[in-house]
Structures are given as structure tokens and as C-alpha cells.
Amino acid sequence: MDLNTIRVTVEVITFASFLGIVAWAWWPTHRAYYERAAAIPLNDE
Numbered sequence: 001m002d003l004n005t006i007r008v009t010v011e012v013i014t015f016a017s018f019l020g021i022v023a024w025a026w027w028p029t030h031r032a033y034y035e036r037a038a039a040i041p042l043n044d045e
């Protein structure tokens with residue numbers, strides 16, 4: 001296994017991880033959680 005193969009493999013794994021995180025963040029079922037989290041600074045307690 002040469003260095004270029006390792007670099008390409010790591011790049012593909014990193015990109016797939018990035019796409020997975022983006023998909024998880026934009027998943028419609030997580031919307032309520034993010035709306036609550038966005039309102040935290042506005043809550044006066």
C-alpha cells in the first residue's frame with residue numbers, strides 16, 4: 001500500500017463522515033431539539 005492510497009482512503013472516510021454529520025444535523029426529526037436549543041439564550045430565568 002503506497003502513500004497515495006492511504007491519503008485517498010483517509011480523504012474518502014473524512015468526506016463520508018462529514019456528509020453523515022450534515023445529514024444527521026438536517027434530519028427533520030431533530031428540528032424540535034434545535035429550535036429549543038436556539039431559544040436558550042432568549043429565556044429569562
